[in-house]
Amino acid sequence: MDKIKFATVWLAGCSGCHMSFLDLDEWLIELAQFVEVVYSPVGCDLKHYPDNVDVCLVEGGIANEDNLELILQVRRQTKILISFGDCAVTANVPAMRNMLGGAEPVLKRAYLELGDTSPQLPYAPGIVPELLDRVLPVHEVVPVDIYMPGCPPPADRIRATIEPLLHGEMPAMVGRDMIKFG
Template sequence: MKLATVWLGGCSGCHMSFLDLDEWLIDLSAQVDVVYSPFVDVKEYPKGVDVVLIEGAIANEQHLELIHKIRERTQTIISFGDCAITGNVTALRNPLGSAEIVLQRSYIETADINPQIPHAPGIIPPLVDKVLPVHQVVAVDIYLPGCPPSAPNIRAVLESLLKGEKPLIAGREIIKFG
């Protein structure tokens, strides 16, 4: 199985929870080929990915471009954590309004020194006006809630997929936000 993990607009807590799989990561590495992740040095999202865990919401133009590429190149997308599923903390900027208003507030109104919005190419990817959960941009196959999802829940989902089964996302222990 070709496995990828992606970190969009979020805190990396879901990836930290993934690392909490501890020794099982050794077993997992014997069963999958990790083809893209913040944990590996791969610059381009590859074709033919079987499963991807996507952490975070769509917050900027780079995320938007990447999520379309991921959907095109991946069989099973898992919205991994509450930010990917609902926008969660990442979407707290949405009530402020457009991206321009958010940048104005962040870089001008609250600046202590040198108030200016960075404009040089490559410094900040252009923000989308509203932070969006993954399913509002592309189709999602599996939702794994939690902030972050627990390591046992991550393991249960991955073990099901490794057996060729669709994970059962049911019960209070796995369907829990926050």
């Protein structure tokens, strides 16, 4: 049996969705029989998103240039992209900065007005990624195949989303158990 090439990506999120993924506990052992993990911040240390990924869980919104570059690459190289958690689906918590009206006022507030001893704006091109003016949900940047809300999505919902995919079927994202936000 060919294993499904499986990835997870961590963009602008708190990693809580990935922690919930780890709450799958012993089912992760069953999952490992069906998938080859080809990219993820948990359980492997691969630096480059590979070609021909079958399924990818994307946690977080799109907040900076690095997020933007990676999500475009993920979309190009992935068959089924799952918007994983409320930050991916709506931009949620990271998007609270949108109400301040752009990257510049956010940076000034955080690093100059609230700076304690040596206020200065972070500037390290190529090291510190530039903030986008607005934090965006994933679907505003690339097409999404499956939306899995929740902050974080409970482990049961994650399993109910992934399990049908292992058998070549799409999950039914309907009902309170599958599409409740928060």
